[in-house]
Amino acid sequence: MLKRKMIKNFSWPLKIATQEIEITRLYPEKMMELPAAERGIHELDATICIGCGTCARICPNSCIEMVHYKFGSPLKNKKMQFPQIDFGRCMFCGLCVDECPVECLKMGKKVIMAGWERKDIVKGPDFLATKKFSAKEVADLEAEAKRIAAEKAAAKKAADAKKAAVAKKPGKEGEAAANGAAKKKAAAAEAKPKEGGAA
Amino acid sequence: MTTASEVLSSIQSAFPGAVIDSRVESDLRLWATIDSKKILDVCKHLSSKHSFDHYSGSAGVDWIARNEMEVVEIMASHGTHKVVAMLKVKTPRENPSVKSLTGLYWNASWYEREIWEMLGINFEGHPELYPLLLSDGLIGAWPWRKDFKGYPDLTTGERAVEITTPDGYTEYRFPPTPAEVEAGTVVVERPKYPTFQEREEMAITSDSEMIMHLGPQHAMVPGPFLLDVLVEGERVKKAFLDLGYIHKGIEKIMENRSWLQGITYTDRMCYVAALSNNECYCGAIENILGLEVPQRAQYIRVIVEELSRIQSHLIGTGEFLTLIAGVGFAPWQYMIMDREKIISLIESVTGARLTHSFVRFGGVRNDLPEGFAEQCKKVLPYMKSRTEEFIELFAQDPIYHARMENIGSISPETGKRMGCSGPVLRATGVAYDMRKEDPILVYPDLDFKVITGTRGDSADRIDVRLREILESIHIIEQCLDRIPSGPIKPEAKVPKKLPAGEAYYRVEDPRGEMGMYVISDGGANPYRVKVRGPFYATFQTLTPLLEGTYIADAVAIAGSMDGCPSESDR
Ligand code: SF4
Ligand code: SF4
Numbered sequence: 001m002l003k004r005k006m007i008k009n010f011s012w013p014l015k016i017a018t019q020e021i022e023i024t025r026l027y028p029e030k031m032m033e034l035p036a037a038e039r040g041i042h043e044l045d046a047t048i049c050i051g052c053g054t055c056a057r058i059c060p061n062s063c064i065e066m067v068h069y070k071f072g073s074p075l076k077n078k079k080m081q082f083p084q085i086d087f088g089r090c091m092f093c094g095l096c097v098d099e100c101p102v103e104c105l106k107m108g109k110k111v112i113m114a115g116w117e118r119k120d121i122v123k124g125p126d127f128l129a130t131k132k133f134s135a136k137e138v139a140d141l142e143a144e145a146k147r148i149a150a151e152k153a154a155a156k157k158a159a160d161a162k163k164a165a166v167a168k169k170p171g172k173e174g175e176a177a178a179n180g181a182a183k184k185k186a187a188a189a190e191a192k193p194k195e196g197g198a199a
Numbered sequence: 200m201t202t203a204s205e206v207l208s209s210i211q212s213a214f215p216g217a218v219i220d221s222r223v224e225s226d227l228r229l230w231a232t233i234d235s236k237k238i239l240d241v242c243k244h245l246s247s248k249h250s251f252d253h254y255s256g257s258a259g260v261d262w263i264a265r266n267e268m269e270v271v272e273i274m275a276s277h278g279t280h281k282v283v284a285m286l287k288v289k290t291p292r293e294n295p296s297v298k299s300l301t302g303l304y305w306n307a308s309w310y311e312r313e314i315w316e317m318l319g320i321n322f323e324g325h326p327e328l329y330p331l332l333l334s335d336g337l338i339g340a341w342p343w344r345k346d347f348k349g350y351p352d353l354t355t356g357e358r359a360v361e362i363t364t365p366d367g368y369t370e371y372r373f374p375p376t377p378a379e380v381e382a383g384t385v386v387v388e389r390p391k392y393p394t395f396q397e398r399e400e401m402a403i404t405s406d407s408e409m410i411m412h413l414g415p416q417h418a419m420v421p422g423p424f425l426l427d428v429l430v431e432g433e434r435v436k437k438a439f440l441d442l443g444y445i446h447k448g449i450e451k452i453m454e455n456r457s458w459l460q461g462i463t464y465t466d467r468m469c470y471v472a473a474l475s476n477n478e479c480y481c482g483a484i485e486n487i488l489g490l491e492v493p494q495r496a497q498y499i500r501v502i503v504e505e506l507s508r509i510q511s512h513l514i515g516t517g518e519f520l521t522l523i524a525g526v527g528f529a530p531w532q533y534m535i536m537d538r539e540k541i542i543s544l545i546e547s548v549t550g551a552r553l554t555h556s557f558v559r560f561g562g563v564r565n566d567l568p569e570g571f572a573e574q575c576k577k578v579l580p581y582m583k584s585r586t587e588e589f590i591e592l593f594a595q596d597p598i599y600h601a602r603m604e605n606i607g608s609i610s611p612e613t614g615k616r617m618g619c620s621g622p623v624l625r626a627t628g629v630a631y632d633m634r635k636e637d638p639i640l641v642y643p644d645l646d647f648k649v650i651t652g653t654r655g656d657s658a659d660r661i662d663v664r665l666r667e668i669l670e671s672i673h674i675i676e677q678c679l680d681r682i683p684s685g686p687i688k689p690e691a692k693v694p695k696k697l698p699a700g701e702a703y704y705r706v707e708d709p710r711g712e713m714g715m716y717v718i719s720d721g722g723a724n725p726y727r728v729k730v731r732g733p734f735y736a737t738f739q740t741l742t743p744l745l746e747g748t749y750i751a752d753a754v755a756i757a758g759s760m761d762g763c764p765s766e767s768d769r
Binding site for chain 2: 032034035036037038039058060091092093094095098099107
């Protein structure tokens with residue numbers, strides 16, 4: 001009798017341990033209902049984020065870092081930089097949400113974010129994004145961005161050529177040189193967003 | 200009714216030439232720079248002739264560009280009139296020194312000690328200019344001066360250096376090391392003063408006396424502080440209080456944060472009263488900006504702040520009652536459960552349960568959610584009946600009476616003299632409430648009573664708090680009936696940089712008078728934020744109150760203050 005009890009003592013924990021059980025019981029056992037205004041884990045609409053970094057600058061705890069992410073809009077976010085939030089430091093003040101100029105950052109009702117390691121609670125745009133583009137959509141958008149950039153470049157070139165032609169007429173050396181410099185600058189400025197778009 | 204300009208002309212006629220500079224901001228606010236030689240006389244004149252009997256605090260400001268320091272004395276009256284006089288005294292940055300007001304106002308002591316240890320301004324005539332908040336290692340570094348380099352290395356601001364020992368352990372070296380200081384290779388000038396322990400030992404006069412520790416982790420006030428009592432038998436002969444265990448330097452931190460970011464720090468000064476701290480900071484900044492808050496936003500602020508008062512009083516009372524035998528334990532559970540209901544109401548508006556960061560410059564963050572009024576109509580009547588039950592329960596418990604009544608009594612005169620405020624002062628019968636004194640938000644339009652007690656003892660303090668809950672419910676009900684629709688934020692965007700200026704704004708925190716003195720130099724960060732917290736003032740009264748009582752009553756007295764060392768250590 002006693003033997004059987006002892007065996008049970010061992011077998012019971014084994015049985016429990018091998019089954020999927022809750023390790024920590026939730027208390028109160030039912031999660032309370034959270035209000036609509038709840039300031040929980042951030043939600044990012046990657047399709048409209050413009051990568052301005054305002055959220056990163058306003059954060060009092062510097063927990064936002066702008067990182068590269070694929071599935072956003074290359075049209076709006078030329079460098080494809082999106083916020084990554086360190087929830088180990090975030091105090092859920094909501095300033096980043098309030099200051100976002102395009103209102104793509106929101107705070108949701110998700111509040112559980114435990115992880116085994118510190119880096120587990122640093123959540124990148126992939127985790128935060130509730131809305132994002134598929135790979136195909138991104139490719140399309142990139143093509144679109146390239147096309148627009150190319151179009152713009154062409155238009156600019158044409159305009160510059162016209163300007164240069166106009167400027168040349170008076171035939172002053174100095175002015176022409178100045179114009180040339182301006183043109184170079186414009187071309188450089190244009191090249192930048194193109195690179196970003198392609199990246 | 201006395202007005203600020205009358206006070207100013209009275210000073211000018213009584214002391215010709217004493218007022219160097221002055222500004223009458225409104226009928227209720229006077230700013231004046233007083234000749235440092237005359238400040239004592241001016242204060243004497245004000246307190247005797249214009250009943251400025253409330254020394255509300257003082258702030259030190261380091262004007263490094265002008266090479267001078269300033270001490271701003273904040274003076275008010277306990278209900279005779281509503282003028283707040285901000286009297287500035289200037290002193291050069293080399294060997295700064297001003298006259299101490301401790302001879303005139305008992306409670307000036309802590310404020311001056313704080314200014315001394317933070318900024319190094321000496322107070323002539325202060326009887327015990329010892330450190331209050333800082334640890335001994337930082338004295339002499341004057342950390343709130345604008346040219347303070349950093350800690351732990353006071354000379355270069357170098358941080359702790361991580362070194363790996365030969366055995367592979369990590370150790371930290373804090374420059375300068377004691378050996379270096381000893382050898383004189385780094386010059387750290389430290390003022391001489393007796394340490395806390397030496398001061399205690401000095402007070403022992405006979406063999407029958409001993410020092411007993413209550414704290415730093417005693418439960419009578421949540422949060423760490425050291426209370427040592429010198430006892431003879433069961434009687435407390437003298438009490439010694441040491442704070443600074445959780446000093447965060449929030450005022451200094453805020454100087455390095457943008458105006459908007461500062462809101463989040465006010466939350467953390469006293470987390471059970473985060474909303475009134477938010478309000479106080481934002482109100483001061485609205486004053487500087489000259490911003491008008493939309494009506495709806497004002498009502499929302501009043502609603503959430505009163506809800507916050509209810510939850511603060513519930514936890515303050517409940518927590519304290521667990522320390523008092525008798526009826527004590529049961530109400531704690533009920534109060535904390537009821538408090539959850541109130542917190543959920545606040546959360547449904549602000550989105551957070553404790554640290555709300557809700558009030559914004561010129562408005563609030565969110566509008567009231569749909570169905571908020573209905574939710575309130577469910578919770579508030581329940582809260583009301585519950586509070587009435589609590590009051591009745593305490594009224595009939597003999598053990599509670601024995602432990603609370605006539606214990607730690609404060610007379611109205613003592614209360615005023617010691618500078619305490621909030622329920623502690625109101626329990627003595629002085630109807631002093633910032634919601635009546637300073638016409639902020641829509642409070643002047645609302646009908647409510649200032650709850651007062653009669654005996655000023657521990658039982659009265661609890662009773663005042665409980666009855667204030669009923670009054671807050673009454674205020675919220677009125678607000679819900681009257682709240683207009685409309686915008687909740689100012690139309691124009693609030694600029695990132697504030698115009699240069701200064702403001703002092705007061706609110707009635709659950710614990711009493713809370714004021715913030717904010718200075719802008721036209722930059723993107725505050726130049727100085729001084730927080731005049733309510734519990735800091737109340738805490739100061741604890742040591743004299745304990746003298747002559749039994750040790751067993753210390754808990755009832757300290758606990759009934761509803762303390763928050765986090766706020767006094769801000
Ligand atoms: S989330 Fe908003 S603020 Fe942050 S980078 Fe994107 S657009 Fe800018
Ligand atoms: S909620 Fe506050 S602390 Fe958290 S990321 Fe946003 S700004 Fe930073």
